[in-house]
Amino acid sequence: MVEIRKVTDGFAVAPQIGPDDVEAIAAAGYKTIVANRPDGEGGITQPRMGAIRTKAEELGLAFVAIPFSGAPTPEILERIGxxxxxxxxxVLAYCRTGTRSITAWALTHAGQGMGEEIVDTAAGAGYDLSSLRALL
Incomplete structure (x- = not known):
């Protein structure tokens, strides 16, 4: 079973999911899955986005692929926003550990004067984004 970490009422993150996790994600009430992990990043055993997308769409969930490696670029942040x-x-966003997804979520709010709130919210979900404080 996938470990879902609720960040806000409208957003959660998870480490890598597979097609078998999608039913539990739908049952938990999520309506959209955002894939932030590129296919093949984890080798041949990593579940592929196509299979996850197919299962999500079969269950009536939206699926958005925004894969990236490293720090999110302004274009990636625009797409995620x-x-x-x-x-x-x-929305449930996933990547290898969830860190990339929550970092991108946080940076979509940069410059809105919510830096401390974002860092605290991420900490509540188990992620330390204090190094981003100056960017937020």
Missing amino acids: AALAEAPSP
């Missing part, structure tokens, strides 16, 4: 604004909520 748009997905979060437009996708049915709540």
Whole structure:
């Protein structure tokens, strides 16, 4: 079973999911899955986005692929911000550990004067984003 870490009422993150996890994600009430992990990053045993997308769509969930490695670029942040604004909520984003997804979520709010709140919210979900404080 996948470990879902609720960040806000509308957003959660998880480490790598597989097609078999999608039913539990749907049962937990999530409406959209955002994939932030590139296919093949973890080798041949990593579940592929296509299989996860197929299962999600079979269950009526939206699926958005925004894979990236390393720090998110401004383009990636723009795409993630748009997905979060437009996708049915709540949204579950996944990557290898969840850190990349929550970092991208946090940076979509940069410059909005919510830095401490974002760092505290991420900490509540088990992620230390204190190193991003100056960017937020």
